[in-house]
Amino acid sequence: MRITFWGVRGSIPTPGPETATVGGNTSCVEVRAGNLLLVFDGGTGLRLLGKSLLKSMPITAHLFFSHVHWDHIQGFPFFDPAFVPGNVIHLYGGNNVSRTLEETLAGQMDHPSFPVHLSEMGAKMHFHDVIEGQPLELDAGDGTEAIITTARGNHPNGVWAYRVDHGGHSVMYATDTEHYAVVDPQLLKLAKGVDVLVYDSQYTPEEYAGTNGGMPKLGWGHSTFDEAVKLAKTAGAKKLVLYHHDPTQNDVAVADKERRARELFASCEAAREGLIIEL
Ligand SMILES: [Zn+2]
């Protein structure tokens, strides 16, 4: 498997010289498993992934949404392959509150917010509801199979965490989730023995508690690097990737977060745009 990070920021894009090393694009991670192209979230990083795919048209992509907050869907109207006839895009997500994934993705492209409607995009799109407890098996096109399993996280309006197992390797994508007093039993189960755990590490413990001068962030649906370490260690994860950095954290702050996390768990890295992990 090959994991590529296209957008690692939470909440809102943060361009500028202060964030140039880590990157300012919002959530998007590409996972290659055999011949499969799996994409986790469609934040603004998805635009860059789309550009990189243009040289390999036609494509079939499987796009998994953790949830439909802006920072996870805003790149979709700028995903070039979605406009190219002949491409096939499978979209997976929760049937959130009152709207389906399709209605939400189309909604952000409704007049007057966007000039082109989802129904005018040229690629063939197939929408799928994520169903709890039902693993998805995808033919990897090389005689192997990838298994995608899910768990619910803890976030306003709900969120899905995904795990991919392929060829004896595994990666878990768990963003936008807030820890409990005990390690989240559902995420723990999903993370058991995983090779790479990508986890919401939006805050430092001080930012989360509000002891650094800001507001406390309890109930906002995000976690901290030390809670990420707790989950990684308890689950026996081999590597931890700190993900969904807070927009207030510049490159220096993310590096410091990474340094502190490494003191607790050596096999740890802060996600940055362009990071590639091969398994
Ligand atoms: Zn988010």
Ligand SMILES: [Zn+2]
């Ligand atoms: Zn969110």
